[in-house]
Amino acid sequence: MKNLRRGSQIIFLVFFLILFVQTEYKGEDELGMPVRLFLDFDPLIALSSLLASHAVRAVFLFSLVTVVLTVILGRFFCGWVCPLGTLNTAVSFLRMRRKPKHPDDGNFPRLRKIKYFILAFILTGALFGWNAAGFLDPISLTIRSLAIGYNPAVNGLVRSILDFAYMTNIPGISPGADTLLSFLTGTLLAFEQPVFRQMITIAFLFSVILGLNFLAPRFWCRYLCPLGALLGVIGTKQMFARVDVDKGKCVSCHTCNRTCQGDATPFPPGSWASRECLVCFNCSDVCPVDAISIHPTLQSTGDGNVDLQRRWLITTAAAAAFSVPIVRLGEHNKRPHPDLIRPPGAINEKKFLQRCVKCGECMKVCLTNGLQPTLAQAGLEGLWTPMLVPRLGYCEYNCNLCSQVCPTGAIEKLTLEEKQAVRIGLALFDKNRCIPWAMGRNCGVCEEHCPAPGKAIKFFDVEAVNKNGDPFIIKRPEVDPGLCIGCGICENKCPIIDIPGIRVTSVNESRAEYMLYM
């Protein structure tokens, strides 16, 4: 059974990584792959989004499949499917090679509660409109950490090695590196080296989660994961995979507890905790006397489930309820943050925050690498939600990829025509920096690139005098706020490399209450 499970884990991890790599423009306007599939099947994302936004979406039906299977099989998802679970298993495997110091080395059954409190906090918060699930939901967390943290790092490393090999100009090596790199970009690697704000932070946090496996095997899954907690609760009565320990045969060797992935304590007989069991089959596989069997039964085979003590649960829920209004306080509620340019299709800000789970799918897929994780621009509630940073990348006129990958509808699916009509911000010249205005020289790179039909940047021929006092005609650019869609290509391409002569801010966005001009 163990090998079967490992096979399943590897297959799902590979599938997850394939979808991850496919979350990029691959030559068609529509992504050919259901890249957000894992998120669609995630009941925690569905539940928290449903509670927070009071809106039912058809895609949530997928997660019901997971729910039904969990009722029957228990936390099989954690043991057999979850990509973060598999990564944790892999790291734990490194740890388990060393000799245990005592029989229950690495097991901390008392910590099992934490994840239920985290879950209670998240769900109560969601009930009051704060969708914090994505911070700790394993699927969302993994996609975000890989997209923003690990992927740029891996890309940078491979590229710099191959670039170096190419630069050596050694026959055989240089062309080989060139061919390999051309092949890799757009297949396994990103088309262009991605750069993300907060890359180090997000990568570090993920590394901590993986590192915790050295404290206890699958530390995250056992003690922290809110999805694991939810699936545990749903699957408490799992009728097809109950662990049964034969008291008569058991020789109290603790081997089962030592190999148990979920700290579900099959030993001593009767203490097995169904909600903690990841259905990994390790215990029945390793028992030297075959005292353990896993089989379908409607009878109770253990009573080791975690006692959550109602008052602590209530306290947690109350804490969540009270923290909602507090996390919402912030300067962004007084005035919209100028830098907070949301991707096209992002729904009204309040509703957007209730839905966005910060999974990073949109940031991964963005063609130009312009979508970046928000830091404080939208308050704590909006941490790691997407915003366009025009200096880093603009919104490509004919692209609507981000709206195709959003799992929660925080970014609405738009047709290309609809998307092109959405204003995400407005460009305004800084005439003290813009070259034709401030320096009396022609430039107009912004005008050249502006894709808005009829051009939102227009030239006006103005007579000026040069250094010698001779008159000449200069083309001074101006923005037409009625045409500008805020795509940001003008700011992106402005030759003033640091602070541009034209800047796009969030004002005038379609979803705002008021337009800048009447």
Add this chain to the structure above:
Amino acid sequence: MMATRRTFFKVLGAGAAWALSPATKLGSMPTMPDGNIDFAVVRGPDAAAAVKKAVSMLGGMEKFIDKGDVVFVKPNISWDRKPEQAATTNPIVVETVVSLVLAAGAKKVIVADNTCNDARRSYKRSGIREAAEKAGAEVPYMEARKFIKKDLGGEVLKQWEVYREAEDADKIINLPVAKHHGLSNVTLSMKNLMGLIGGRRDLLHQKLPECIVDLTAYFKPDLTILDAVRILKANGPQGSTLKDVVRMDTIAASTDPVKIDAFGISLFTDAGFDNDLALFPHISLAEKKGLGTSDFGGAGYQEIKLG
């Protein structure tokens, strides 16, 4: 003003009275033997046939390509726009040129451009990648590692990053599309060479005419074929609505980039778009530098109509 000027040159050019005659039709007209001219204009709805004819009027592709050459073909692939939008070179023109070059014995043809919009999208939507590959070219993306600093020896551009494969190629064929440009009014063959360089190209706008003349002097394309099947007469260089596109069904070919550009400007006048050579300082700068002559209708001019 330009229209009359052009006609005037035509009359002078090659003493070809036939060009003015409304009765002039292919087949009936007394053409000069192919290969004795250096400026060919072919008008007609079949772009592939027009390209082939124009090249043969100049003496055939073999005149420009030696056996075993590596040829760099530079269409305009700058934008994520469809061929109908006339912001990028017509894919049929690219395809035809690539097959002519290969038929002339070239070892390898590379088609590439340093795009403004996302390269993947531009290569695809312009139809150029598919067309060029079909004809047997390699169509790589210009990758950052392949730009190398070179001494361009220009008036303004002293040192700049140049695309290695264009630098190393035996021949360069320039395939611009004729279209409007906000700053320089039109963008034609010389400006198209900006796609062969990397670096901070956005800085070039401040001295655009000088820069594109420097680039032309440096790259010296061996042949230029101007795609004016459709021209974009406003809101260029990437355009948006089809309202700005005019069908001209015209192909011009020459080894003289200045002639091509001067002719291109006249096309806009024909399309009812007010233009004047004085608005295009790069023409006179290029002339001064000895890169060619703006008198495109002079000796060596031939125009025919197909279909």
